[in-house]
Amino acid sequence: MNCIIIDDEQMARVIVRTLCNQVTSLNILQEFTNAIEAIKFLNENHVDLIFLDIHMPNFSGLDFIKTLKDPPKIIFTTSDPKFAMEAFEYDFIVDYLLKPIELPRFEKAIVKAEKLQLIKTEITTKKDSELKNDFYVNIDRRLIKIDLSSIYLIEAKGDYINIKTEDKNYVVHSTLKKIEEKLPDSLFLKVHRSYIINVKKIIDIEDNSVLIKKDVVPVSRSNRPELMKRLDLL
Amino acid sequence: MEKPNLLYIEQLARGDDSIKATLIDVIKNEFPDEKKEYYQSLKSKDFKRIEDNVHRIKHKFSILGLEKSYNKANAFEHNLREHILNLKEEQDFEETLLSITEYLKTI
Numbered sequence: 001m002n003c004i005i006i007d008d009e010q011m012a013r014v015i016v017r018t019l020c021n022q023v024t025s026l027n028i029l030q031e032f033t034n035a036i037e038a039i040k041f042l043n044e045n046h047v048d049l050i051f052l053d054i055h056m057p058n059f060s061g062l063d064f065i066k067t068l069k070d071p072p073k074i075i076f077t078t079s080d081p082k083f084a085m086e087a088f089e090y091d092f093i094v095d096y097l098l099k100p101i102e103l104p105r106f107e108k109a110i111v112k113a114e115k116l117q118l119i120k121t122e123i124t125t126k127k128d129s130e131l132k133n134d135f136y137v138n139i140d141r142r143l144i145k146i147d148l149s150s151i152y153l154i155e156a157k158g159d160y161i162n163i164k165t166e167d168k169n170y171v172v173h174s175t176l177k178k179i180e181e182k183l184p185d186s187l188f189l190k191v192h193r194s195y196i197i198n199v200k201k202i203i204d205i206e207d208n209s210v211l212i213k214k215d216v217v218p219v220s221r222s223n224r225p226e227l228m229k230r231l232d233l234l
Numbered sequence: 235m236e237k238p239n240l241l242y243i244e245q246l247a248r249g250d251d252s253i254k255a256t257l258i259d260v261i262k263n264e265f266p267d268e269k270k271e272y273y274q275s276l277k278s279k280d281f282k283r284i285e286d287n288v289h290r291i292k293h294k295f296s297i298l299g300l301e302k303s304y305n306k307a308n309a310f311e312h313n314l315r316e317h318i319l320n321l322k323e324e325q326d327f328e329e330t331l332l333s334i335t336e337y338l339k340t341i
Contacts (some may be wrong), residue, residue, distance in 0.1 A: 009290050011297065014260050018246055018253055055289050079293055100242055100296045 001117060002046060005031045006038050006061070007053035007077065012099065016051045016077060019106045025114060035064035047072045049094075049113050054078040054087075065090060073113050077101060135182050137163065137172045146170065148187065152201040152212050154179060156194040164215070191219045191227055199230050235329070238298035238337040262338050265294055269331050276324075285314040288327065295330060298337070303330040 003026055007013045013031050020026040029045060032038040035052070036059055052074050054061035062083065065071060071092045076083070079099045087093050094116060095109035136143045150165040156176045163170040163179075172179075180190060190196045191210060195217045203211040208224065210217045219227060240258075247254035268291050275283035292307035303326070310323035 009293060010264050011257075011260050012293060014257060015246065015297075018257070022248070055286075057286050079289065079296070099293050102242075102245065103248075 001025055001048040001113065002027050002029050003049040003051060004029050004038060004041065004047050005051045006035050006056075006064070007031075007051070008033050008056045009053070012053060012077065015099075015101060019101060019103060020051075022103060023107060023110050026110065035059050035061065038064070039067060042068070042072075048117060050074045051077050054083050055080055062086065065093075073116055075109050075113065132184070137170055137174075139170060139172060144170065148183070149198075149200075151188075152198045153215055153217065154188075154196040164213070189223070189227060189230060191217060191223045193220065199227075202231075205231075235333065236300055236302050238300055238334055240341065241299050242297050258341055261294060261297065262341075265291075265334060265338060268294070269335070272331070279319075281314050281317045281319075284319075285311055288314060291331070294334065298334060300330060300334075303327075306330075 003020065005013050005016045005020075005028065007016070010033075013033075017028060017031065020028050026049075029047065030038075030041055032041070034056060038050070041047075050072055052061045052064065054076055055078060061076060061078070065074060071090075073092055073094045074090075075094050076087055076096045077099060078096070081098060084096045087096055094113045097105060097109055132148065134145050134147050136145055138144075146163060146165060150167070151163055152166070153164040154176065155162045155164070157171070159173060159175075160171050161174050161176060161179060163172060176190065176194070176196060180188070180196060183196065187198055187200060188196050189199050197210060197212055197217055201212050203213070205211070205219075205227070208219050208221070210219055210227070240254075243254055243257045243261075247257065268287065272284065272287035272291060275287050288307055288311045292304055292311065295304040295307055306323060306326050307330070310320065310327050313320050313323060
């Protein structure tokens, strides 16, 4: 795990660095005497874990975490037990180590951080595997490959579904439920019992309908909140 | 009065003399400046700065195994936050500073 250390006290930084060197999975990228310097570094570098002091002049560790948009995991290293309750309100806080930090307690915190890192990796891998690029449909005994990103709309038509792509429509003997299972959630959304849309292809939304290409697709009341959640609204 | 010791530093160094030497060097370099800053803040009666100085220095107390002095420094720091400068607490704190200063000359 790539980590940084933020502490205004040199002795505290040296102690954390010494402890990090005794744990093989940790790679210290940089040390900072104040949190403001670290913000710039975080904008330009990938960091998995921050060892962060709380009590620092002018800009405290708690002020710092409030500025982070996509915070990495954080382990507080502090002499003050009184901020523990507040600290654990943030889900990216892994642990709260009281100074002077001893190796067994430090190792315990790292095991916790590694477990969280593993979970994060598994989630990312799962999401990536969901993002397959294509699938095959059986039309008149021919298996035809359809690029997922080219699909803008899938419409239910009795025992068939009509898959509309950028350049062609495919009528396939299947159901919306079956095809929905094959589609990545990140790209497609069922907006009505008869329609699945590619959310990236939406042109506009008006009341209870969505314009995709030249198709006006109804949006059922129950699916509208999920659709609105997916939009990057200003 | 309790005496400073290197038990924590030795535990951290795990038998590596170079690590032990680095840790001792850092404490020897950093402590005099922190002590100086504390007395300057005290002179200007700047409670926030005195509190910050005490907060930083008390970590050195715990590193040098001065558990009782650390607890007293905690109380001193807490009172400073309330803008109370307790003379007994100040005296105890400064006695510990002196004890550390003398100890650092011996290591």
